[in-house]
Amino acid sequence: MDSSLETAADREHLHRVVIDPVSRVEGHGKVTLLLDDDDHVREARLHIVEFRGFEVFIQGRPYWEVPVMVQRLCGICPVSHHLAASKAMDRVLGIPVTRSAEKLRRLMHYGQILQSHALHFFHLSSPDLLFGFESEVGKRNIVGVAAAYPEVARQGVLLRKFGQEVIRATAGKRIHGTGSVPGGMNRHLAVEDRDALRAEIDHMVEWSRAAVELVKRLHRADPALYDEFGRFRANVMSLVRADGAMDLYHGALRFRDADGKILVDKVPDQSYRSLIREQVKPWSYMKFPYLQQLGPDEGWYQVGPLARVQNCDFIPTPLAEAERREFIDHGRGEPVRATLAYHWARMIEMLHAAEVIRDLLGDGDLLEGALLADGERGNEGVGIIEAPRGTLIHHYQVGDDDLVTMCNLIVSTTHNNQAMNTAVREVARRYLDGRKLTEGLLNHIEVAIRAYDPCLSCATHALGKMPLVLELADAGGEVVDRVVRD
Amino acid sequence: MSDSIGMPRVRVATTSLAGCFGCHMSFLDMDERLLELAKIVEFDRSPLTDIKHCGPCDIGLIEGGVCNAENVHVLREFRRNCKTLVAIGACAINGGLPAQRNHLDLGDCLQQVYVGRDGIEEGGVPDDPELPLLLDRVHPIHEVVRVDYFIPGCPPSGEAIWKFLTDLIGGRTPRLAHPLLRFD
Ligand code: SF4
Numbered sequence: 001m002d003s004s005l006e007t008a009a010d011r012e013h014l015h016r017v018v019i020d021p022v023s024r025v026e027g028h029g030k031v032t033l034l035l036d037d038d039d040h041v042r043e044a045r046l047h048i049v050e051f052r053g054f055e056v057f058i059q060g061r062p063y064w065e066v067p068v069m070v071q072r073l074c075g076i077c078p079v080s081h082h083l084a085a086s087k088a089m090d091r092v093l094g095i096p097v098t099r100s101a102e103k104l105r106r107l108m109h110y111g112q113i114l115q116s117h118a119l120h121f122f123h124l125s126s127p128d129l130l131f132g133f134e135s136e137v138g139k140r141n142i143v144g145v146a147a148a149y150p151e152v153a154r155q156g157v158l159l160r161k162f163g164q165e166v167i168r169a170t171a172g173k174r175i176h177g178t179g180s181v182p183g184g185m186n187r188h189l190a191v192e193d194r195d196a197l198r199a200e201i202d203h204m205v206e207w208s209r210a211a212v213e214l215v216k217r218l219h220r221a222d223p224a225l226y227d228e229f230g231r232f233r234a235n236v237m238s239l240v241r242a243d244g245a246m247d248l249y250h251g252a253l254r255f256r257d258a259d260g261k262i263l264v265d266k267v268p269d270q271s272y273r274s275l276i277r278e279q280v281k282p283w284s285y286m287k288f289p290y291l292q293q294l295g296p297d298e299g300w301y302q303v304g305p306l307a308r309v310q311n312c313d314f315i316p317t318p319l320a321e322a323e324r325r326e327f328i329d330h331g332r333g334e335p336v337r338a339t340l341a342y343h344w345a346r347m348i349e350m351l352h353a354a355e356v357i358r359d360l361l362g363d364g365d366l367l368e369g370a371l372l373a374d375g376e377r378g379n380e381g382v383g384i385i386e387a388p389r390g391t392l393i394h395h396y397q398v399g400d401d402d403l404v405t406m407c408n409l410i411v412s413t414t415h416n417n418q419a420m421n422t423a424v425r426e427v428a429r430r431y432l433d434g435r436k437l438t439e440g441l442l443n444h445i446e447v448a449i450r451a452y453d454p455c456l457s458c459a460t461h462a463l464g465k466m467p468l469v470l471e472l473a474d475a476g477g478e479v480v481d482r483v484v485r486d
Numbered sequence: 487m488s489d490s491i492g493m494p495r496v497r498v499a500t501t502s503l504a505g506c507f508g509c510h511m512s513f514l515d516m517d518e519r520l521l522e523l524a525k526i527v528e529f530d531r532s533p534l535t536d537i538k539h540c541g542p543c544d545i546g547l548i549e550g551g552v553c554n555a556e557n558v559h560v561l562r563e564f565r566r567n568c569k570t571l572v573a574i575g576a577c578a579i580n581g582g583l584p585a586q587r588n589h590l591d592l593g594d595c596l597q598q599v600y601v602g603r604d605g606i607e608e609g610g611v612p613d614d615p616e617l618p619l620l621l622d623r624v625h626p627i628h629e630v631v632r633v634d635y636f637i638p639g640c641p642p643s644g645e646a647i648w649k650f651l652t653d654l655i656g657g658r659t660p661r662l663a664h665p666l667l668r669f670d
Contacts (some may be wrong), residue, residue, distance in 0.1 A: 009489055019538075019540065020538065021533075023533060023535065023538065024533065024534065024536065024539075025533070026554075028502070030616070045616075047614070047616050047617065047620055048489045049554075049556065049567070049621060051553070051554070051615070052504065052553070052584050052587070053584075053587040053590070053595050053599070054599055055598075055599055056590060056594075056595040056599060057586040057587050057590060069583060070582040071506075071508075072506050072582065072584075072640070073508065074506050074508075075505075075506040075507040075508020075509065075512075075641065076508075076511055077506050078506075078508065107576075119514065123514065123534065124534070137535075137536045138535075140519075140535070140536050141529065141532075141534050141536070142524075142534060142537040143524040143529060146521050146524055152524070153521065154518075154521065157517055157518060157519070157520060157521065158518070160514065160517075161515075161517040161518075162516075164515060173670075174511075174512070174515055174643075174644075175508045175511055175512055175641055176508060176640060176641070176670075177516070216517065225534075264498060273604065273605055276605065276608070277605050277606070277607050278599050278605055278606050279607050280604075280606060280609050280610050280611075280612065281612070282610060282611075282613050282614050283611050283612065283614035283616055283617070284612060284614075284617075285612055287600075287606070296607065323590065325665045354637055369634065384613070408603065408604070408605070443536065446536075
């Protein structure tokens with residue numbers, strides 16, 4: 001794989017251009033470009049500039065706190081962290097999850113997928129797609145979309161709202177709820193909530209279909225752009241169900257190469273370490289994972305909607321499956337690899353989520369049945385879930401005193417780290433190289449990053465340090481903190 | 487709130503420092519009322535717009551505490567430009583969950599996460615000048631700048647944010663009745 005623009009040869013003689021912050025994404029990141037005197041791009045990097053240290057301070061906490069604490073990694077997909085941690089702790093406690101508890105968690109999770117995909121497409125990305133990458137800055141936001149396409153904006157807002165309401169009904173709160181616990185759930189779905197959600201679900205399915213249609217229309221209107229922008233070869237990874245179906249809550253890991261051939265399949269979640277290793281680079285707090293057997297240069301991969309839709313054998317709901325087939329046919333025998341196809345795949349998943357929710361809402365197990373079982377306590381557990389942005393891995397060890405002794409997290413956006421950097425470089429090479437950079441041209445880079453729906457907030461759970469001295473003065477001029485690093 | 491034709495719109499900026507974006511998500515939890523709000527409010531710098539630096543604004547909403555040099559910089563830029571500055575959520579008010587790192591030694595943490603960990607190849611602590619300097623501790627924002635209002639919660643609900651903003655914009659003293667005032 002091409003890594004020529006990662007590090008320029010003589011960096012001192014180059015001009016620096018920075019996109020800071022990368023906007024309309026969740027979390028903190030920036031892009032730096034180094035250009036020579038003729039405006040040729042010599043280096044392009046997406047830096048993750050924040051750190052938080054969750055993996056370290058979770059150590060020493062009692063295991064039952066963890067599913068609630070880890071949600072604060074991310075307010076956009078808190079449910080994914082809530083459930084990945086719960087699944088890991090199910091293992092620690094040796095508890096087989098009951099039928100009711102698993103269905104309630106699934107409902108919560110698919111609600112999360114629906115809200116997050118709606119948020120990303122309508123609130124964050126649609127301005128680029130509807131107005132153009134170089135359109136007026138002041139208009140490129142959801143308010144601009146609401147003015148120009150009121151019905152699109154309204155459906156987007158209401159789809160997200162519905163997903164949030166599914167979460168509230170199952171977790172108790174829209175953001176940072178407490179519904180799932182190690183070993184099961186702590187509540188059933190209330191009949192009133194079930195009825196309220198059921199009254200609206202058909203609209204949600206309908207509007208999700210309309211969203212898939214909208215993306216397809218965009219593709220048809222400008223095939224050259226949609227099929228070529230940020231296109232490159234990449235491996236893919238996701239969980240799939242035992243029969244090869246898409247399953248966003250539980251499954252085994254499957255890995256395909258850039259030609260679409262299955263390289264590794266049916267790897268149980270507890271053995272993720274036999275598959276994946278991680279590399280650290282000095283210029284980002286986000287690590288670079290890769291498939292161990294291929295090594296860091298060849299083994300990096302994509303996760304998330306584009307990967308999942310092509311990695312599974314089928315989607316187990318009819319409307320989304322029909323859309324998946326059309327999507328696959330679009331590749332004419334090749335995997336679909338264009339960056340903007342992420343949006344198309346994401347909307348297919350949103351439709352799938354709406355269908356799953358509709359089916360679950362008819363299931364009596366949500367209203368009654370055991371929520372917790374008994375088990376035999378162990379000391380280690382891995383929980384893997386397909387979060388909206390891709391595979392999310394939580395791994396814990398817990399001592400006999402119930403305190404966590406080890407926590408390792410590989411979040412979705414981290415898996416996509418190399419892929420996002422590659423997308424940035426592809427776009428820089430193709431659209432920016434040798435040109436005077438304008439805001440609109442630079443936005444091309446952000447469009448490529450946005451397609452991944454990166455959650456830079458999740459991705460910054462690690463810590464870093466800088467060789468500098470800094471004093472922080474309070475509002476009255478008093479020095480309250482001082483940092484010296486060598 | 488209804489008829490605003492001809493009135494200058496209130497300019498609002500939002501940012502996230504060391505937070506999880508949950509408070510911004512709660513902002514979006516105003517749902518349909520977001521579209522109402524858009525009629526009377528104009529957004530300046532925010533994760534939802536492409537404006538990268540905050541200009542003169544009426545209201546600035548801040549999520550998250552202060553954990554690195556860049557946070558300090560952005561926070562001061564907000565204070566300079568915003569007539570009214572509002573701390574939203576536990577992280578901005580007291581550091582929130584990220585402040586759990588305050589009792590840890592950063593050097594140890596770095597080693598643990600980037601070097602001494604199973605599954606890491608060629609470990610090393612990131613140290614590029616493009617990465618902002620970390621502070622030893624996570625600070626609430628009022629330790630760095632003057633703050634006009636605090637809305638508690640992790641996060642405060644969309645309902646609470648709506649009530650607060652419409653009071654403020656309507657020229658009333660913002661009041662959150664008991665059910666809206668939550669700390670979880
Ligand atoms: S207060 Fe809570 S919701 Fe808001 S940023 Fe902090 S952790 Fe996230």
